[in-house]
Amino acid sequence: MNYAAHVTAGAAAGIGISYASLRFHYNLSPVLVTVPCFLAAALPDIDHPKSHLGRRFRFLSKTLFKAFGHRTFTHSLLFCFLMGYLFMQLHTSVGIGVFCGILSHILLDMLTPFSKGVALLYPIKKRFGIFMS
Numbered sequence: 015m016n017y018a019a020h021v022t023a024g025a026a027a028g029i030g031i032s033y034a035s036l037r038f039h040y041n042l043s044p045v046l047v048t049v050p051c052f053l054a055a056a057l058p059d060i061d062h063p064k065s066h067l068g069r070r071f072r073f074l075s076k077t078l079f080k081a082f083g084h085r086t087f088t089h090s091l092l093f094c095f096l097m098g099y100l101f102m103q104l105h106t107s108v109g110i111g112v113f114c115g116i117l118s119h120i121l122l123d124m125l126t127p128f129s130k131g132v133a134l135l136y137p138i139k140k141r142f143g144i145f146m147s
């Protein structure tokens with residue numbers, strides 16, 4: 015999937031989670047969920063130097079690519095939980111938004127046809143995907 019698809023899905027996920035939290039009286043802030051969800055939905059691809067974020071944060075992107083490869087650590091549940099926990103220190107809604115944005119990215123990458131899948135359980139290197147080549 016590309017940048018536009020990921021951030022669109024992230025925004026949709028954020029709106030859905032905000033609606034669900036209001037519906038079930040959990041009281042998450044819709045803005046503090048949706049905006050981080052939208053932004054975090056692009057974050058996992060920072061591990062690829064030619065991605066939208068990779069071109070803007072070239073040094074970090076190349077370092078991550080050399081250290082882990084593409085669709086490994088930043089596309090794992092470990093990264094998802096780490097970033098969610100980290101941002102939850104700012105605000106619960108932000109942490110949930112970041113977690114859901116990264117998770118939406120991972121799920122979309124798993125649905126990408128003819129890909130190599132994602133290392134969802136990194137550091138276990140097995141890759142998961144629906145239509146893997």
Ligand SMILES: [Zn+2]
Pocket residue numbers: 058059085089119123
């Ligand atoms: Zn990706």
